[in-house]
Amino acid sequence: MRFKYFLVYSLYIIFFSSNSVIGQAAPAERDTVRRTAIKVFLDCWSCDMNYIKEEIPYINYVRDVKEAQVYILVTNQNAGSGGNQYTYTFQGVDKFSGMNDTLIFTSSPDMTRPVIREKSTNMLKMGLMRYVARTPLFNEIAISHNKGLKVEEVADKWNNWVIELQTSPNLSSEETYKSLWLRNSIEVSRITQEMKFELDVNQNYSQQRFIEDGNDTTYIRSSERINNLIVKSLDDHWSAGVRFEIGASTWENYELNTEILPALEYNLFPYSDATHRQLRFQYTAGVNFSSYTDTTLYNKMKETLFVEGIRIAYQVQEKWGNINLSLWASHYFHDFSKNTVGLNGFIRVRVFKGLSFSVNGGVGYINNRINLAKGELSEAERLLRLKQQASRYELWSGLSLTYTFGSIYNNVVNPRFGLNNN
Numbered sequence: 001m002r003f004k005y006f007l008v009y010s011l012y013i014i015f016f017s018s019n020s021v022i023g024q025a026a027p028a029e030r031d032t033v034r035r036t037a038i039k040v041f042l043d044c045w046s047c048d049m050n051y052i053k054e055e056i057p058y059i060n061y062v063r064d065v066k067e068a069q070v071y072i073l074v075t076n077q078n079a080g081s082g083g084n085q086y087t088y089t090f091q092g093v094d095k096f097s098g099m100n101d102t103l104i105f106t107s108s109p110d111m112t113r114p115v116i117r118e119k120s121t122n123m124l125k126m127g128l129m130r131y132v133a134r135t136p137l138f139n140e141i142a143i144s145h146n147k148g149l150k151v152e153e154v155a156d157k158w159n160n161w162v163i164e165l166q167t168s169p170n171l172s173s174e175e176t177y178k179s180l181w182l183r184n185s186i187e188v189s190r191i192t193q194e195m196k197f198e199l200d201v202n203q204n205y206s207q208q209r210f211i212e213d214g215n216d217t218t219y220i221r222s223s224e225r226i227n228n229l230i231v232k233s234l235d236d237h238w239s240a241g242v243r244f245e246i247g248a249s250t251w252e253n254y255e256l257n258t259e260i261l262p263a264l265e266y267n268l269f270p271y272s273d274a275t276h277r278q279l280r281f282q283y284t285a286g287v288n289f290s291s292y293t294d295t296t297l298y299n300k301m302k303e304t305l306f307v308e309g310i311r312i313a314y315q316v317q318e319k320w321g322n323i324n325l326s327l328w329a330s331h332y333f334h335d336f337s338k339n340t341v342g343l344n345g346f347i348r349v350r351v352f353k354g355l356s357f358s359v360n361g362g363v364g365y366i367n368n369r370i371n372l373a374k375g376e377l378s379e380a381e382r383l384l385r386l387k388q389q390a391s392r393y394e395l396w397s398g399l400s401l402t403y404t405f406g407s408i409y410n411n412v413v414n415p416r417f418g419l420n421n422n
Helices: 002-022 049-055 113-132 136-140 379-383
Strands: 039-043 070-078 084-092 101-106 161-173 177-191 195-212 215-233 238-249 254-267 277-292 302-318 321-332 335-352 355-366 393-403
Touching (some): 113 321, 254 302
Parallel strands (some): 039 070
Antiparallel strands (some): 177 195, 215 238, 254 277, 302 321, 335 355
């Protein structure tokens, strides 16, 4: 029943936003040369699309394969050297029909992700040149693309709106145990240089049934949540936005939880360098309304509280490796002792040829779980993680040390019997 209300609310937001934005006319000053650029559908699940679009702005990226003039399929397999062999299959359509090609790039095991990203994107550039040369945009190309050419928006009937629907049911059954896990989601986004709009609607439902010695017991855990983010670009360093969340969760003891958080963000580096480096400082302050399923530890069934938070995020990708760190802290205004502080991240460093070291993890101090239900948890609730439990900290970590040596010229791919018997 609750999910129906969330679904109605999300559709209302989609309808309201689409009427106010989709109906707007596209700018009249469209670059006519840009319209003649080739339409490309890039079929690559592992590609860094932000980086590719910045490095290759002289084509039009389309989301529907039927609209493409050039279809590019990117696949990869493990090579004998320990690296990966990437195959780029180009297929021309319409006026480019018959113009097909296959290019191969093989990475060595000591290459970092940024190096692989750079070299694979260069491979894409070279494969695209034969198509770009047959468009008016060939004037903008001089070995590499003209740096003065920026990524421009191209008019389309959806006006940059993207909608994704997903459902993921999972079912398992034995004589004494049956389980059902279901996840449904709706994602709506519109991203331009000036505005960013994201709406996520998620429902998670799990049911476990135990049948033993004549007893038939069923345990259910469910949650529904709507996340809405709206961001306005102020300049190349500043952004302002608001995050709106509404949800319910048997795990967190929320019958209804609503949070409105206006935010201001400053990036020390220009946002145009975001695919290479970022140092963002974000401040949020807003209001949180909660209606609980059971009475909380503080004898509350409903309450409205004001919250404040800050987040510092650092990201860098270079040939020597990459770093991604995030530090955050927040508290309730009515009681500063009700707070949380955390740090998480991932670091990968190329020590020297063939040797790389990576570590990931995080730690969090937790003293703001005012939503916990009053009373003791049952054994089933603890073991099956049906309800959130009190804890003063969270900790997770992992590390990896890799050293590869031997031939770096073995580019042969032999997929027979899989790799390592997989």
